[in-house]
Amino acid sequence: MTKLTSLSDAISTHIEDGDLIYAAGFTHLIPFAAGHEIIRQNFRNLVLARATPDLIYDQMVAAGCARKVIWSYMGNPGVGSLRIIRGAVERGDLEWEEYSHYGMITRLQAGASGLPFLPMNQVGVQDLEQVNPLIKRIPDPYGGKDVIVVPALNPDVAIVHVQRADENGNAHLWGIIGEQKEAAFAAKKVILTAEEIVDESVIRSDPNRTIIPDIIVDAVCHVPFACHPSYAQGYYDRDNEFYLEWDKVSASADAVNAWLEKWVFRINDRSEYERNLGEATINRLKVKPLMSKSINYGDY
């Protein structure tokens, strides 16, 4: 059954104020278009979880969408601080909850597996354990050393961007696959955005590349260029200049408000955003093809 819908309908149908959202993607395939749509629709009191909040959550916190952020590395990757989230935390204006990367994705893996929690080996330091009561240590029932456990994370909604999907939500993604699969299986609902919508036969031609199956997907949206300033492997490059520019913009509340006004509130959808970026930027982010060698599945 087709789940194709507009991004704006997908967001208004499946997200509610106060939801726990996981917009997935470790540096790669970050669903900025969906984040901007959430800002435009003026959602409030969201709990925003991501291993790396990245600029997308900095922008959503700046727009007043969040009451709490959950992270394992709160920085502007390759640049420095996430000034909005950092400032809000330092002023005491924002709740937060923190893990290491491994702790964060273990929470998702437990959630995706239908388990209440999962164990990890000890790491020597105990400071994070002391400030986050959800990180606990329990005896190994088989007589080994104590293990550290974290509870399952089951987001209300996971948002995942992929290179290509069919209209039912079977999705191919490649390049850095971070925690997309775990987030999607852990969540109660999944919104998929895709660079390309392809025929089911394309998906069936390479089933090993299907990371997310249609049975867990609630909405499929065709949103090319959805990741800018992040990137989609093979489609366009990361806009590092924007990551540097956000460091300057986010230093002043006026500049942030002006940016949100220009690039989110006054824009209807992603295609308008892409047009406004202009040809020079789009061309700068183009990438030369490098094709994989095809494989033989065999005609049985």
Added chain:
Amino acid sequence: MKPLSELNYSPAELMIINASRLLRDGDVVFVGVGQPNLACNLAKRTHAPNLVMIYEAGVIGAEPGRLPLSIGDPTLVSGALSVVSMYDIFTNYLQRGNVDVGFMGGAQIDKYGNINATVIGDYAHPKVRLPGSGGSQEIAAWASRCYIMAPHQKRRFPQKVDFMTSAGFLNGRKERTDIEMRGEGILAVVTDIGILEPDKSGEMILTQLHPGKTYQDAKDNTGWKLKSSEKVSSTNQLTDKELDILRRELDPTGTYLN
């Protein structure tokens, strides 16, 4: 023409080149973006051609065609040996014991090599909120050998860190040994003055000085009473070849060299 090594070099170049010399051929290295990435790529182009670079984003055997600007740069993926999920990288690769070397950085490094990348001041009411652990808590625990690169500054090297993000030798080597963690711990801190290494108790002491630097320089820039080994040796001069690869091939715009 004057050889490059007689020209001025930056503190960053001094640290990167000395860190690269700590890597052994065949090492599997957990690489960070920036200076550690340069140190690893330099080692691969000089004495360690079989170095395997892996990144916490899930990339194994990366051979970046350009300078990666983030830990998840697409250049790490194209031409890599394998790309796996983050859960796989932290379990099958790191926790299982398949990583030889980890490179660490941090806002504070204390007398026992413990690292703070989380907060300056009180955790609940932070004076300066830093990014947090990322992958470092587990890398410091489970990579066989860990190295730190950091400019030698008193505020960066306090007696005790405000928050222990990643383990060095905790409150002394015995504490780490008793937990029986997989990794040996922080085996060297490469600074722009010299190299610190752990003594029997796990305390970081000065064992090597870069050309032209003195024990007094190191003491003046350390927040605890810095001891030294009986004999403090001198690190080898940077070579033309090392500087040339760094400046011309790996980071021609000098993003991480100045």
